[in-house]
């Protein structure tokens with residue numbers, strides 16, 4: 489059986505950070521739809537052009553656009569033995585498409601881990617989030633600042649704030665999360681796949697909880 493895993497949680501819950509920490513030990517690729525879309529926007533590909541407006545407004549990119557992207561990514565050789573999805577699925581339609589796609593290949597989801605973080609923490613976390621322009625390393629101005637403000641510890645690149653991390657957009661992303669993505673928790677709970685863990689605590693603490701949940 490492969491390691492077909494999903495990391496869920498509200499925006500800013502730490503999905504990307506934890507996923508990046510987990511993949512080498514798991515030996516599966518991290519598949520982050522947010523990262524894929526941001527790269528497409530930057531490169532101004534047809535996907536990026538389609539997605540940009542939705543992302544800037546904090547809305548979801550339409551299901552028919554994102555589902556095709558993920559199906560193609562899952563066909564890549566490195567995803568044969570499993571994957572860690574972060575930021576997908578975000579709607580019931582996406583979850584069903586994912587389930588169908590895996591089933592066609594005799595595969596299924598092994599576990600869904602939900603990182604629980606209250607709304608008030610989400611806003612503080614996202615507002616302080618900074619990312620390195622060069623290597624993508626993530627920082628937080630209060631919880632995890634680089635040694636020199638604005639400069640990446642790892643590569644010396646400049647850190648920046650994502651456009652959609654500004655407060656007005658964060659509120660919109662949160663309301664979209666509650667309306668469209670939270671219902672997925674019941675969807676996976678009903679299938680016996682969901683484990684919820686607290687996303688509050690140090691990177692190591694939260695990482696340990698996630699590892700226990702997928703063990």
Ligand code: AMP
Nearest residue numbers: 521522542543547548549554575576578
């Ligand atoms: P993230 O980095 O996961 O917070 O994603 C950033 C933005 O990309 C979201 O606010 C959406 O506009 C878009 N996006 C990422 N993943 C999805 C998805 N599975 N479905 C629809 N839109 C997505």
